[in-house]
Amino acid sequence: MPRLTAAAKTEVRERLLAAAAEEFAAAGFDAARIDTIAARAGVAKGSVYNYFSTKEDLFAAVIAEGARAAAENFHRLPTGGTTRETLEALAAADVEVVRAQEAFQKVVVREAMSFRPTTYPLVVEHLAPYISAVTGVIESGVASGEVRSDQPSAQLALAFVGILGLLYVQHWGSGGTWPTLDEIPRLAVTLFYDGAGPRDGSSS
Amino acid sequence: MPRLTAAAKTEVRERLLAAAAEEFAAAGFDAARIDTIAARAGVAKGSVYNYFSTKEDLFAAVIAEGARAAAENFHRLPTGGTTRETLEALAAADVEVVRAQEAFQKVVVREAMSFRPTTYPLVVEHLAPYISAVTGVIESGVASGEVRSDQPSAQLALAFVGILGLLYVQHWGSGGTWPTLDEIPRLAVTLFYDGAGPRDGSSS
Amino acid sequence: MPRLTAAAKTEVRERLLAAAAEEFAAAGFDAARIDTIAARAGVAKGSVYNYFSTKEDLFAAVIAEGARAAAENFHRLPTGGTTRETLEALAAADVEVVRAQEAFQKVVVREAMSFRPTTYPLVVEHLAPYISAVTGVIESGVASGEVRSDQPSAQLALAFVGILGLLYVQHWGSGGTWPTLDEIPRLAVTLFYDGAGPRDGSSS
Amino acid sequence: MPRLTAAAKTEVRERLLAAAAEEFAAAGFDAARIDTIAARAGVAKGSVYNYFSTKEDLFAAVIAEGARAAAENFHRLPTGGTTRETLEALAAADVEVVRAQEAFQKVVVREAMSFRPTTYPLVVEHLAPYISAVTGVIESGVASGEVRSDQPSAQLALAFVGILGLLYVQHWGSGGTWPTLDEIPRLAVTLFYDGAGPRDGSSS
DNA sequence: AATGAATGAGTCTTCATTCAT
DNA sequence: GATGAATGAAGACTCATTCAT
Numbered sequence: 079m080p081r082l083t084a085a086a087k088t089e090v091r092e093r094l095l096a097a098a099a100e101e102f103a104a105a106g107f108d109a110a111r112i113d114t115i116a117a118r119a120g121v122a123k124g125s126v127y128n129y130f131s132t133k134e135d136l137f138a139a140v141i142a143e144g145a146r147a148a149a150e151n152f153h154r155l156p157t158g159g160t161t162r163e164t165l166e167a168l169a170a171a172d173v174e175v176v177r178a179q180e181a182f183q184k185v186v187v188r189e190a191m192s193f194r195p196t197t198y199p200l201v202v203e204h205l206a207p208y209i210s211a212v213t214g215v216i217e218s219g220v221a222s223g224e225v226r227s228d229q230p231s232a233q234l235a236l237a238f239v240g241i242l243g244l245l246y247v248q249h250w251g252s253g254g255t256w257p258t259l260d261e262i263p264r265l266a267v268t269l270f271y272d273g274a275g276p277r278d279g280s281s282s
Numbered sequence: 283m284p285r286l287t288a289a290a291k292t293e294v295r296e297r298l299l300a301a302a303a304e305e306f307a308a309a310g311f312d313a314a315r316i317d318t319i320a321a322r323a324g325v326a327k328g329s330v331y332n333y334f335s336t337k338e339d340l341f342a343a344v345i346a347e348g349a350r351a352a353a354e355n356f357h358r359l360p361t362g363g364t365t366r367e368t369l370e371a372l373a374a375a376d377v378e379v380v381r382a383q384e385a386f387q388k389v390v391v392r393e394a395m396s397f398r399p400t401t402y403p404l405v406v407e408h409l410a411p412y413i414s415a416v417t418g419v420i421e422s423g424v425a426s427g428e429v430r431s432d433q434p435s436a437q438l439a440l441a442f443v444g445i446l447g448l449l450y451v452q453h454w455g456s457g458g459t460w461p462t463l464d465e466i467p468r469l470a471v472t473l474f475y476d477g478a479g480p481r482d483g484s485s486s
Numbered sequence: 487m488p489r490l491t492a493a494a495k496t497e498v499r500e501r502l503l504a505a506a507a508e509e510f511a512a513a514g515f516d517a518a519r520i521d522t523i524a525a526r527a528g529v530a531k532g533s534v535y536n537y538f539s540t541k542e543d544l545f546a547a548v549i550a551e552g553a554r555a556a557a558e559n560f561h562r563l564p565t566g567g568t569t570r571e572t573l574e575a576l577a578a579a580d581v582e583v584v585r586a587q588e589a590f591q592k593v594v595v596r597e598a599m600s601f602r603p604t605t606y607p608l609v610v611e612h613l614a615p616y617i618s619a620v621t622g623v624i625e626s627g628v629a630s631g632e633v634r635s636d637q638p639s640a641q642l643a644l645a646f647v648g649i650l651g652l653l654y655v656q657h658w659g660s661g662g663t664w665p666t667l668d669e670i671p672r673l674a675v676t677l678f679y680d681g682a683g684p685r686d687g688s689s690s
Numbered sequence: 691m692p693r694l695t696a697a698a699k700t701e702v703r704e705r706l707l708a709a710a711a712e713e714f715a716a717a718g719f720d721a722a723r724i725d726t727i728a729a730r731a732g733v734a735k736g737s738v739y740n741y742f743s744t745k746e747d748l749f750a751a752v753i754a755e756g757a758r759a760a761a762e763n764f765h766r767l768p769t770g771g772t773t774r775e776t777l778e779a780l781a782a783a784d785v786e787v788v789r790a791q792e793a794f795q796k797v798v799v800r801e802a803m804s805f806r807p808t809t810y811p812l813v814v815e816h817l818a819p820y821i822s823a824v825t826g827v828i829e830s831g832v833a834s835g836e837v838r839s840d841q842p843s844a845q846l847a848l849a850f851v852g853i854l855g856l857l858y859v860q861h862w863g864s865g866g867t868w869p870t871l872d873e874i875p876r877l878a879v880t881l882f883y884d885g886a887g888p889r890d891g892s893s894s
Numbered sequence: 895a896a897t898g899a900a901t902g903a904g905t906c907t908t909c910a911t912t913c914a915t
Numbered sequence: 916g917a918t919g920a921a922t923g924a925a926g927a928c929t930c931a932t933t934c935a936t
Contacts, residue, residue, distance in 0.1 A: 087895090106398055108312030112931060122897045124933080133931065191395035193388075193455040194310055202455070216478075226480050233460065234478050240448040248440060251397040251406075256437065273477030274420075274438050276430050287915095291920080316906065326922045331907070491936095495899080514806055516720030520927065530901045535928065599803035601863040602718055610863075624886075634888050641868065642886050644860060652852040659805040659814070664845065681885030682828075682846050684838050699916090724910060734918045736912080745910065 091129050093119040099140045099181035106188070107137055107197065138200055141189065144182035145204030147175050152211030161219030162271055168215065169242055169263035176246065177259060184250065187243050209235055242266050295333050297323040303344045303385035310392070311341055311401065342404055345393060348386035349408030351379050356415035365423030366475055372419065373446055373467035380450065381463060388454060391447050413439055442474050499537050501527040507548045507589035514596070515545055515605065546608055549597060552590035553612030555583050560619030569627030570679055576623070577650055577671035584654065585667060592658060595651050617643055646678050703741050705731040711752045711793035718800070719749055719809065750812055753801060756794035757816030759787050764823030773831030774883055780827065781854055781875035788858065789871060796862065799855050821847055850882050 097118035101110045112133060116123040130136035151171040155164065176183045189201045213235040219225030225234065245262045257265055301322035305314045316337060320327040334340035355375040359368065380387040393405045417439040423429030429438065449466045461469055505526035509518045520541060524531045538544035559579040563572065584591040597609045621643040627633030633642065653670045665673055709730035713722045724745060728735040742748035763783040767776065788795045801813045825847040831837030837846065857874045869877055 104399075106310070106312065106396070108310065111929095123931095124897055124899095125895075127932070128895060188396050190455075191451050192310070192392050193451060195308075198455060223480055225478055226476075229472075229478070236452060237448075237473055237478070240452065241445070244441075244444040244448055247395055247397060248444065251402060268433075269441055269474075269477065271477045271479050272430075273473070273475045273479070274429055274433070274441070275475050275477070276427055294920090315904095327906095328908080328923060329921055332920060337906070498899090512807070514718075514720065514804070516718065519925095531927090532902060532929080533900055536899060539928095541927065596804050599859050600718070600800050601859060603716075606863060631888055633886055634884075637880075637886070645856075645881055645886070648856040648860065649853070652849075652856055655803055655805060656848060656852065659802075659810060676841075677849055677882075677885070679885045679887050680838075681881065681883045681887070682837055682841070682849070683883045683885070684835055723908095735910095736918055736920095737916075739911070740916060 090119070090121060090125075094121070094126060094129055094136070095140055095143055096181070098136050099144070099179070099185055102137060102140055103181040103184035103188075107133075134196075137185075137197070140182060140185055141197070141200050142204055144179065144186040145201070145208065147179055147182065148172060148186070148205075149208045149211070151175065152208060155211070155215070161215065161222065161224040162267060164215050165238065165270070166263050166267045168212070169266045172242060173259050173262050183246070187246050190243060191247065205239075209239060212238055238266070238270050241270050294323070294325065294329075298325070298330060298333055298340070299344060299347055300385070302340050303348070303383070303389055306341060306344055307385040307388035307392075311337075314341075338400075341389075341401070344386060344389055345401070345404050346408055348383065348390040349405070349412065351383055351386065352376060352390065352409075353412045353415070355379065356412060359415070359419070365419065365426065365428040366471060368419055369442065369474070370467050370471045372416070373470045376446060377463050377466050387450070391450050394447060395451065409443075413443055416442055442470070445474050446470050498527070498529065498533075502529070502534060502537055502544070503548055503551055504589070506544050507552070507587070507593055510545060510548055511589040511592035511596075515541075518545075542604075545593075545605070548590060548593055549605070549608050550612055552587065552594040553609070553616065555587055555590065556580060556594065556613075557616045557619070559583065560616060563619070563623070569623065569630065569632040570675060572623055573646065573678070574671050574675045576620070577674045580650060581667050581670050591654070595654050598651060599655065613647075617647060620646055646674070649678050650674050702731070702733060702737075706733070706738060706741055706748070707752055707755055708793070710748050711756070711791070711797055714749060714752055715793040715796035715800075719745075746808075749797075749809070752794060752797055753809070753812050754816055756791065756798040757813070757820065759791055759794065760784060760798065760817075761820045761823070763787065764820060767823070767827070773827065773834065773836040774879060776827055777850065777882070778875050778879045780824070781878045784854060785871050785874050795858070799858050802855060803859065817851075821851060824850055850878070853882050854878050 094115065097115045098110075100118060101115045105111075110133075112126055113123055115136075116126050119126075126136070130139060151168065155168070157164075159167070186201060186205075189197045190205065192198070209232075213232050216225055216231040216234050216238070220227050220231055225231075242262070245257055245266055249257055249259060249262065298319065301319045302314075304322060305319045309315075314337075316330055317327055319340070320330050323330075330340065334343060355372065359372070361368075363371070390405060390409075393401045394409065396402075413436075417436050420429055420435040420438050420442070424431050424435055429435075446466070449461055449470055453461055453463060453466065502523065505523045506518075508526060509523045513519075518541075520534055521531055523544070524534050527534075534544070538547060559576065563576070565572075567575070594609060594613075597605045598613065600606070617640075621640050624633055624639040624642050624646070628635050628639055633639075650670070653665055653674055657665055657667060657670065706727065709727045710722075712730060713727045717723075722745075724738055725735055727748075728738050731738075738748070742751060763780065767780070769776075771779070798813060798817075801809045802817065804810070821844075825844050828837055828843040828846050828850070832839050832843055837843075854874070857869055857878055861869055861871060861874065
């Protein structure tokens with residue numbers, strides 16, 4: 079009989095991941111300290127190495143968990159609305175993930191934006207399902223004439239995800255001032271879909 | 283009698299800045315090594331400290347130089363075109379700066395996207411003139427009816443600069459595959475100005 | 487389960503203090519090397535920092551330990567003799583401390599004599615109980631007419647402690663030649679109590 | 691013809707010595723910085739090495755100058771008074787030297803009290819003439835019955851010089867509070883000559 | 895499995911000394 | 916002789932990782 083039940087192990091692992099996400103989000107990979115993470119998770123420093131073989135490994139696990147949670151949304155896509163509505167719903171769902179797991183998402187977004195040779199491939203790999211889900215939505219939009227067809231769908235999908243990330247960056251960078259998390263879905267869709275050109279009367 | 287002329291000192295300082303930009307761009311602040319920077323600049327490690335009192339100080343100088351070069355464009359704004367043309371010209375000029383000083387701009391963009399408490403204020407401070415110049419262009423566009431008036435100009439300006447940054451991130455993150463630097467000005471304007479909604483025949 | 491028992495930790499800490507005292511006594515604060523101290527204590531350099539957060543902190547601990555041992559004597563003051571006998575007994579007890587902890591006492595005496603802004607306050611603070619104990623003895627002497635009353639007791643106490651220190655300085659400075667440790671208590675009392683004026687027959 | 695007259699060279703040398711004395715007095719040998727000394731003397735750092743080959747050499751020159759000025763007094767000994775008066779006059783003359791050259795004397799006194807292998811021999815060597823002059827005075831006192839004869843004169847001389855030093859230490863250590871420089875000669879003689887034993891009516 | 899002390903390679907930074915001008 | 920930039924050896928301190936208990 080194990081000294082710890084599987085459930086207990088999982089629970090410690092999750093506490094470690096959460097603590098690590100906080101620390102990596104606040105300090106970045108290099109400045110993050112294992113001591114802090116262990117303390118925040120309420121375990122001894124050495125115990126961290128019973129769960130993750132390396133600081134880098136722990137970091138990767140944080141990214142993976144963040145990306146996993148984000149990607150999960152796209153398995154229960156809302157259907158039946160316009161492309162615009164679908165995209166806004168997606169963004170809204172993503173915002174909920176950010177709300178629930180702010181630290182994880184900060185880490186993912188920062189790494190996605192920082193193209194560091196060590197960590198970039200990780201993020202790309204983990205975000206791939208996410209991106210391809212968005213690509214699917216865009217393609218449907220193109221098919222139905224709701225999305226312009228003169229740009230590759232894959233690139234438009236990247237742009238949408240990028241804009242969403244950008245809004246998070248501005249949210250965090252401004253200390254939550256602007257935009258607020260609530261405003262993000264609508265803003266993302268407006269920016270992505272309508273652009274800044276003059277309105278003929280329609281839209282937000 | 284000074285051992286070095288003022289010009290020679292400036293030259294060393296510039297070599298150091300360039301070397302530091304390379305290193306910071308490649309490794310990030312924490313992982314960057316003063317040894318590497320000194321070696322790349324062709325001076326002894328100790329000499330770095332004759333020019334910059336601290337690693338952090340050197341980093342700040344790199345940001346300042348990058349932002350300075352970027353902001354310089356906006357003093358010679360093209361005039362007389364449409365807002366769209368002006369924005370594209372601005373983006374094109376910025377791309378030239380990136381081409382000329384790729385490492386510096388990588389550092390600036392990365393820090394702008396990474397909201398680290400230590401460095402974020404620096405970037406914000408140095409990018410302020412840049413942002414407010416773009417805001418001016420947008421405001422003219424609003425006045426002439428070329429830009430939608432239902433969003434604050436300052437926020438639209440942030441969005442434009444953000445999209446530009448995003449495209450750089452994708453450029454660097456993709457290893458230069460897509461978008462290429464050449465494509466960036468047009469893409470930035472298209473995304474920002476037109477959005478992804480369906481075309482009625484015009485554009486791109 | 488701790489890797490070391492509390493007793494083992496204390497033991498390492500004491501080895502470090504002893505090694506540090508040796509090194510500080512021999513080289514002075516600035517010239518002392520943490521490497522040397524660690525090596526002498528038989529631990530790795532990094533381990534020093536598990537016990538003391540800073541070289542300065544370690545130094546302060548050495549002073550504190552030295553002063554603590556010195557002050558301890560004064561809690562078991564000999565009573566019932568003349569002031570002269572009491573002072574000589576005190577000095578003799580102090581000499582025993584010096585014998586037992588020569589390096590610690592060297593550090594304390596040197597710092598007490600060197601009025602360096604950084605360390606002087608430390609010494610003053612730690613020697614305070616010591617000085618005030620001596621002051622008490624002197625006051626009794628004044629009350630009983632054994633000590634002159636035309637000088638403040640506090641200042642006489644300082645003088646006594648100073649003379650004791652002076653004799654240590656001459657002991658160490660002369661390589662132990664003169665005075666020897668054994669001679670110090672008698673000498674201290676003679677100098678302090680009788681002075682160099684002519685004898686009318688009495689004393690030493 | 692030299693680019694600098696001998697007088698000008700001497701003048702720079704003296705400024706350097708004075709600046710060095712200040713710095714060594716304030717910081718101690720190790721913490722003293724050549725930069726600071728050069729700046730305080732109003733010359734470039736490199737110029738220091740035109741006058742002194744080494745930091746240690748400069749330090750030795752400061753000690754030598756301090757000891758030289760102190761020893762000078764003893765060449766014009768007051769004569770014809772009692773031993774007690776002579777000693778007080780000597781102490782008074784020494785206090786004048788300290789007043790005129792406080793930094794130099796601080797350095798000498800501190801090193802005399804700190805028995806550091808590197809510097810102690812220097813001080814001993816330079817103070818030798820000083821000590822032997824005092825020894826001469828004491829010997830005369832012994833001969834005339836004014837000084838006790840049961841202690842070697844050389845040791846009494848050391849004690850007198852030591853007490854003087856001790857009073858300086860207390861003066862500097864107390865921030866000039868007690869004793870003041872003016873009080874020192876009388877105090878030195880009282881302590882040295884009379885001791886703390888009870889008065890029969892005489893003295894201070 | 896958990897613990898936390900020990901480890902030591904790795905870093906920034908300082909500063910006496912040199913030397914080209 | 917004066918200058919001050921360049922040098923690089925040296926040192927305090929950090930921290931991921933290991934491992935005895």
